[in-house]
Amino acid sequence: MTRVLFASFVAAAVGYLAGAMRPTPRPSAPVVETRVVRVPTPIPASIALPAHARAEPEPPQRRPEPASEHRAAVEVGRALVARVLAAGRLVDEDAAALRALLPRLEGADDEELMATLLPAINDGRVLVATDGPPF
């Protein structure tokens, strides 16, 4: 009798343990969506770079014309205008030289040169003897 009771107890215990160890079905895992939201954080003034330091680097500038070349162009222009005024005529060669020279002059030098030549042309002191425009 005792054996029967013991065997029943063991069987119940085994059954209990077996039931406890059986994996229980899990509910389907929820889909988790992750979003990264960046909130701009003000940079403390103590560590912020100045605006010019943060700007994109500028493309390389054209090398400025050396001062000596510029001075030479101004001198050539003055000599040309002086020669034209002295001759009282502006010929095709002068016009071609002016067309080549003027883009190399800076604003003030250009103005100075043309403020000498243009009134002479417009007043008739210099005869424009070119096929086309005088410069």
Added chain:
Amino acid sequence: MRRLLLIVGILGFSTTAFAGYKWGQPVTIDTTARSATGTMGTARATADSVQYLECAASAGTSNVVAQCWARDAAGTTVACRSFNNYIFSALAAINSDSRITFTWDATGTCTTVSVQTGSSYQPKTP
């Protein structure tokens, strides 16, 4: 024969009736008023091989240059030059059928440039 004459007459009349107003001006220079004017088509069409009317606009990275020249039938030549943005912009309106008028000051600086374009102006022909 009479019918042929009638047709020719009608065609001739039609051409006259539908021709618009035409006008042109050769290069005219007033050195006292410091003014030059003319229509491009007429200046080119003159038989003298002397007249011209021309403007040029050029720009760099930091400045603009506008210049105009004119020579009349007598060979009088005038020119002006300007770095002014308004003068420069006006030159953009010029086309080959335009009438151009420009004025200048005592230094040769362009003071005004006027560009007119109209149906009456003679178109430029080769």
